[in-house]
Amino acid sequence: MPKSQRTPAGDALTNLVLDLFRLNSLLLTAGDRLVAKLGLTSARWQILGAIVDAERPQPVAWLARDLGANRQNVQRIVNDLHAEGLVAFETNPHHRRAQLVVLTDKGRRAFDAAMALQMPWVNSLSEGLSVKDLQTVHRIVAALRTKLESETEGHT
Incomplete structure (x- = not known):
């Protein structure tokens, strides 16, 4: 049986994908370390960022779609953020059951603090x-x- 049926581009992409998997793991670990003292994780920080980046309040399903993430996982994290007072739920005028997720003042402060930590870290990493x-x-x-x-x- 031949060792590889991939094209040269397929081999190069396979190598890139494997490196991206490793990079993703390292980035999540580094992010967790970076924001731990704020009571955040990379996953929580990512959800807060999606809420900030959205043009208007969105339901969990839309946040998950925008992140390319599983809706159930995003819902679990949003519930944790809600329990800690970082997000709140608002009535969705377009869908009774799919509440809108909004950042609280406490959530905005946590996100801003995380971004203040991220700036010198990413600048150093990009050197x-x-x-x-x-x-x-x-x-x-x-x-x-x-x-x-x-x-x-x-x-x-």
Whole structure:
């Protein structure tokens, strides 16, 4: 049986994907360490960021979609954030059962504190990397994400 049926691009993409898996794990661990003293985790910080980035309050299902995450996992984290007073729920005029998730003042302060920690960390991490190279990687990752999202939508 042949060792590999992949094209050279397929081999290169496989290597990139494996490195991205490792990078994701390292980023989550680093993020957890960075925001631990704020009572956050990478996952909680990510949800707060999605709420901040949204143009208007959204239900959990939309936040999960925007994050490319499992709705049940996002709901669990949102419930934890709610219990800690970092988010609140508002009535959704378009859907009675799907409440809107909004940041509280305490949640905004926690998010802002996390971002204040992130700035020097990310600036240090980016030292020695060219902006052009980072932009190229970003375009490639975005293109792969778009392809995968369109494949996923075709199977639902």
